[in-house]
Amino acid sequence: MGGGGRAVVIEDVVKTFLVRGSPLTVLDHVSLACPPGSFIALIGPSGCGKSTLLRIALGLEHVDAGRVLIGDEAPDAVRRRGEIGIAFQDPALLPWRSVTANIALPLDVLGRRGTARDRIPGLIRLVGLAGFEEALPGELSGGMRQRVAIARSLVTDPDILLMDEPFGALDLILRRQMNVELQRIWLERRPTTILVTHGIDEAVFLADRVVVLGGRPGRIVGIVDVPFPHPRPTTMFRDPAFHALTDTVSALLAGEE
Amino acid sequence: MKLSLSRRAFLGTAAAGLAAGAMPGYFRNALAATPFNFQASWINDAEFTGYFVAIDEGLYTAGGLDLNYMSGGPDVIPESTLISGTADLTLTTPDTTVKAIVDQGAPFKIIGTQYQKNPIGIVSLAKAPINSPADLVGKTLAVPPVNVISVEAMLKLNNIDKSAVNIVPYAYDPTPLIKGEIDASLDFTTNVPFTIEQAGEKATSFLLYDFGFTIYNDTVVVTEETLKSKRAELVAWLKASRKGWETNLADPAVWPPKFADTWFKGTGRTIENEVFFNTAQKPLIESPNGIFSMDEEGIAKNIEALDQIGIKATREMFDTTLLEEI
């Protein structure tokens, strides 16, 4: 397991919602292959269905056509074993649980007892919250709460890590810090990661591959591979090669607008 | 009915079985004294002093009864407790009991009466006295809804048009009478005059009984089934209760104070009030044939009075044979 995740394959997925009684296609024949241990960023305009795609990968939404495979299994089965870690745009912490207890929530739901909890102190240190173990979410800043959510997404030692704009609510400085931390975490454990984001530089900084979605209905308009080796230093944000890639992604995004 | 009775019998058997298993001493006690449930018709006041005396003096125990005394209240319909099986014996007003026998086919028998004369009467202030039914014309009279028919019968017997009297509900509290909001109220004449005098007014009253509505009150009622199955216990109850009442009425001022910390504790009423009540009820309870007795003349008067309000009582509803066995 420690050797890094499993492949996530999204094949020809179609998803429609009923909006005021009439069907609206959100994802139109989307296919995406994420090799084991890879880091994929999904980027696109609001309402392009990227969050929906993530929920489909997680098995929380049904598809109208196509399928999703994790390894060679349906996501439901993988999810029930706790092998997928998830972090949403909102930290979604339980206000009555301490930092430690919030991180332990997935273990409670999965019914894992005993040694499973031993890694929590390490995770708290990893996200830089040492000393706040017993704090309640109401006593934390927005960034700290988000880091709790990230620690929570890692508590099951997942093979797959799905993150839906986890830093969307943070200011730019904090966001950069969190980007670096996320990279460090990913490098340490190498889960197959899909990150949904609005931030072009964040996507390019973190991912092996940036997948650009176009809106209404959502479909893939371009894929940009990022060749820089890991770990990537923050100085890269000032690198011309980095900027060339972000410009490519921008162009893909703009071309669709 | 058959279904429910048989199931009740089943539940009863099951309960008895459980009791026998759980409490080995139960049946030994049962042999010593038969459990006997007595539902009174109101909260503890002087109306029931005779029974309290009989209980405290051990008269029921001596008669082989393990008496369970249950206080009454406005929502406790005494006859209902007989039908539901909660009580073996209760005290009622004959009009409701007879009506239940006639209208509902309820299997009741009247086996005695506490009051030879119903203590219910018209109470008014002495400064604006209402001494006879004729005085009620044009006046406002508060009557408990239950008793409206009785009052209407009394008016009819005295040739007074009922629409000439303004009848309003009476809600237990004599304040409106004392304050003059109403001119008279229907209540126990043995009781409420005391309160009125405490409030600094003088009361005057007359009994419905004395103006033609000649019924008993606190009639002793049982079901026909109990009459068959517990006849000995009923006779024992009548005997002990008669003794209790005789002891009590020998001097009405003696017993109520003894119950200040037991039967009359915390009722919100005063011992002076109970003594007044106890004294006032003495002539209404005592009878030359012995307390609880029902002579033919009295029964005939009841039947006649009830007929006035459209309730068809018959002689068979009154069973005087138990009294003869005392």
Next chain:
Amino acid sequence: MGTGRRATALTLIGIVALWEIAGDLDLVASGALPSPSEILVAFWRDKADYWPHILATVRTAAIGFVIGNAVAILAAILFVRVPASERLARGINIAIFALPPIAIVPVLVIALPGEGARLALAALAVYFPTMTAMTVGLREIDPRVVDVVRAYGGGDGAVMRWVRLRSSLPALLGGLRVAAPNAVLGAILAEFGSGSRYGLGAYLLGSLGRADPARLWGIGLAATAIAGLGYALAALAAKRVTDASRAVTIASGAMPPAKGRGQQRIAIAVASFLLPFVVWWLLLWLGGLSPIIAKTPLGVFEYLFLPPTGASARERLLAALVETLPITVLGMAAGLAVAFLLAVLGAVRPGIVRALLPIALVTQTMPLVALTPLLVLIFGRGIAVTVAITVSVTFFPAYVTLAQGLAMVPRAAFDLVGAYGARGWTAMRLVALPASLPWLFAAARLAVPRALLGVMIAEWLATGRGLGNLLNQSRGYLDYGMIWSVALVSVLVSVALYQAAVMLERVATRR
């Protein structure tokens, strides 16, 4: 804020002073209103009598509170886990809410002799507020947290266990705050009627014939104090638990949108209507009561529609209903109007209304039978006294709902009209009144069953007309068919008016 508090204190002192003067000089109802000092003196005189009664009432209320809440909490969990069950139980829930206690106490006393009837009434009194609050609390959860639980394979059970139960706690405690005084009132009402030896209700009954208003007020205020204590304890618990503090609206017992196809929905609606009758039947069957006293739905039908009783019974019932219904509507309208005025006054002059609230609370916990002489002396025995009693039992829950509605009008809306110079009453007319309209219907929904109860109490105690009087007379004549018929009709009327209010509310909130 400081001036507001001063206004509160001044108003409160003013009211008590006026009360004292009016009581001492016998200004109100020829002295039937005792002054506060007279009440205190009477309380001190009777203090030895009070304790056993207070203990009995607290005991009954506490046990009933535990039973009723346990049932309410389990029911709420079931309703949220299986939404169809809520729609199915809807008829029962509304019937329990709408049951007029004066109609069911005699029946309870028959069915559950002894302490059972008292505990049952206290339990019934707490079921609805707790169940409603708990259902809302369990349902209104953070959907993102639910996603987290589901992402780890958690099903509905896990969502209930890890998210819903704990997040419903503030709402539950809000419900308990209403339930606690309800339990006390239910206990007292049952003690009054059921032949109980101890309890404030029994003490009240014994004291009624004494023409001692100071004693009656003392008992009423003792009841208020116990109910208030219950409220305060629940409020204290709520404060400790509510770190995830959230406004709790008892009023919003809104149903989730009904799912399923038309036929299925109709089937559930029909079943929900029939279920109370089935439960009624079952309870009688299990109780093993004689059909003479315990009428089944069929028994009531026979009584009302088959000879020999049918025609006359229907006629009497209809005549009573015709007397009771219009005045119920009138009383409810008056109660809502008073509540509305108080709520508006509260928004404009909060200090004064805060001072009026303790007095409003007293009117809620004071047993009405203790106030009857005072009320008939002031209002007579006509429509006025019925309306007065109905207003006194309806306005408070309606006021609470409306005040909540007015409080939710966004500050910004006031600031906007304020910027154009509108102040106080004008701002109220332009902004608050239109915004609070939907809440008026929610308030009406809560007020409906209480209005009917108020009218029936007035009829029973003061006017001698209508359903309340018919019920009481029927009790006297052991006319069990009529007792059950009146109980059934009063519940049906309550439910019908309640549903009418729900429908109006839907129309009003749809805009």
